[in-house]
Amino acid sequence: MVVSVVDGGPASGTLQESDHVVGVNGTVVPVGGDVIHAIDGQTVRTGEDLASYPVTQTEPGDTVELTGLRDGGRKTVTVSECPEPGTT
DSSP: OOOOOOTTTTTTTTTTOOOEEEEETEEEEEEEOOOEETTTTEEEOOOHHHHHHHHHHHOOTHHHHHEETTTTTEEEEEEOOOOOOOOO
């Protein structure tokens, strides 16, 4: 679940972040954001899968294809990786 998106970052305007929270058994749970289930066709099972893929499989400035669910339907978007610091 995409909980938040950094303003001006590569996913800004592309990914939909959580828009509210609900209580489930006394725990606050964010809802309403995109649910990412694949990155460049590779299944995402955990947050670690999603976080490690750009580090291990891409170079700064590359683009990745994210596939997920939004508003009950399948959605695929392309996101650019952040350029390497000092190259912009």
